[in-house]
Amino acid sequence: MVLQRADLLSLLDKLTVEEKIGQLIQLAPPFFEGAKSEGDITGPLATMGVTKEDARYAGSALGVAGADEVKAIQDAYLEKSRHKIPLLMMADVVHGYETIFPVPLAIGCSWDLELAKKSAEIAAKEATASGIHVTFAPMVDLVRDPRWGRVMESTGEDPLLNSLYAKAFVKGYQGEDYPESHDHLAACVKHMAAYGAPEGGRDYNTVDMSERQLREYYLPAYKAALDEGCEMVMTAFNTVDGIPATGNKKLMRTLLRDEWGFDGVVISDWGAVKEMIPHGVAADEKEAALKAINAGVDIEMMTACYVNHLTELIESGDISETLLDESVLRILELKNKLGLFEDPYRSATKEKETQTVFSKEHRKVAREQAEKSCVLLKNEEGVLPLEKSSKVAVIGPFAKGKDILGPWSMQGKIENAVPLVEGMQTYFSPDQLVVAEGCGIENGTPEQLEEALHAAKQSDVVVLALGESSDMSGEAGSLADIRLPKVQRELIRKVKELNKELVVVLFNGRPLDLDGVIHEADAILEAWYPGTEGGAAVAALLTGHANPSGRLSMSIPYSVGQIPVYYNSFNTGRPQGAPNAQERYVSQYLDIPNEPLFPFGYGMSYTTFEYRDVALSSTTLTQNEPITVTVKVANTGGVEGEEVVQLYVRDVAGEVIRPVKELKGFEKVTIAPGEEETVEFTIEEKDLRYHHSDLEFSSDNGEFVAYVGSNSRDTKAYPFTLVSSK
């Protein structure tokens, strides 16, 4: 490390107030000299109210990529910088840089933390070679509403699983040798907090929940990322208890900094400081700046409330210069930690970039990750894997379609994506494959349909490759109707009339309402947005060259009307199926089941597993003596497969209501046919703690139930008792 803290303090001392405030603004490339898009401050950028002048002292840039461009911007900037303080280069490297991995929701379904870490490691390696210092990842918002387009960015609905992924991603991005290793970068966990719970699933909408609920379910994954050493935190767009997160002092200062002890850099989300005006908690930019800095937001992304008003706020005594200094110091410390004063490019060069990005080795891991992320939802009569000798019609907008990288894959090149047909060509000869588009994603023509039906008629089995275009999910991608677009459902209906074996592969970013698919298809493979190697991975799965092992990390609803639907929900006073439950006056829908179509943890394999001899080491758990749960899992089918063995716990009577099940452990095991593996879980007193009505985090003595099984629905119960917890 080049500078000592004393050096940084003396550097800080030399800065004018204007220069200090400059460190707090972050702008997009068009504001910077040397950028390819320099000066193109039009479109959404024009609405931000920032001028090119503001970039003169800006401390960081976002969305810059490519070693040459980064260098050009950094050089032009440093040349004019009085104190030669380098720019921090940040970008959204969310599921890969140029080698695109499946979207995080898909990675969530792999239940493979090592592989998730590896994907982040590769993303870091490619991004750093291209000049990026900080990634705006991991996104760890807990999600329960598939109408929200950003569920694809999260690993799902469970606080434990999300926390473990949060840690795995941070480990992968920052690495053990961070910050010295220039193959790793700083991670920025987002969006604090509870951005994943907008009312009605509409993006940016109000979030309102009890503090207990927030702490119990929504906060753990952010905390887990920070416990792993995550360098930065991004605020959320939404309100938390009536106050936008970006100006929420209780959340961002009292909780994050004072209670959790986080002393790294906090950045606002894009424009979120100024958005306090339309939110209705700031009368003008000045008040927005005041609220954000008081809340502990160091960097203002893409608006100029700080630049325009902090000087005045200091002069009027509304804030002290010390508050400003604290923020600037945190930013300087991060720059120093990353070694930027020594090497502002952190070893990025065009040559290194060319050698590193999109390498064969990286693509191999992307392929593996994609194979492990797909979830086999249905497979009637063993229609999958496809017979080697079959004549296969591959039909649908995703047969040849390459829109499989998913949102937040900025540097991913769509032309490099492997579409399904290309993957299928590896396993089938040209005369075995017929291909037709059938329709577009949202529109089709009678000619397309006719061609598709003609192709289907010539085949033994039809693979329909369907889904959503990537702009139907992601940020601002909320939908009220989450069924497949009508034209695709119509295609299914028409093909179904031909009475062929029908396989549906779904490429999409959210759990869909499978109306018009679930009864029609003989088999359904949920491929999500599988990334660069998607078509190769899906073809391997369809043909049995790989065995599906993905398990849902977010429930698939029966219909949109039951959303939010999630496994760790609560019983009511009138649960269905309770002894003496009345026929009508129970908590239920009259027209659909309460349960989702496919529950959390669910996914099929080409083999079968049997759970045997589940045993608890004791039925009494004490503070000092954990319980061990052992289970033998046998592969009773004909091929090797991976099973995700899951452990859930229920607290039968708490001080406050407790979920019907909570994931407490899992293990993904590979088992050869005819073989058996023993899986062991430990339940400790601390695993049974929860937030009480006074927010105390502790456990209660009494009855519990452990559940072991292959998903959150199909489990067997094993009661135990907790004694002397306090």
Ligand code: BGC
């Ligand atoms: C998103 C963030 C992202 C930021 C910068 C915002 O619109 O909400 O997730 O990191 O833009 O691109």
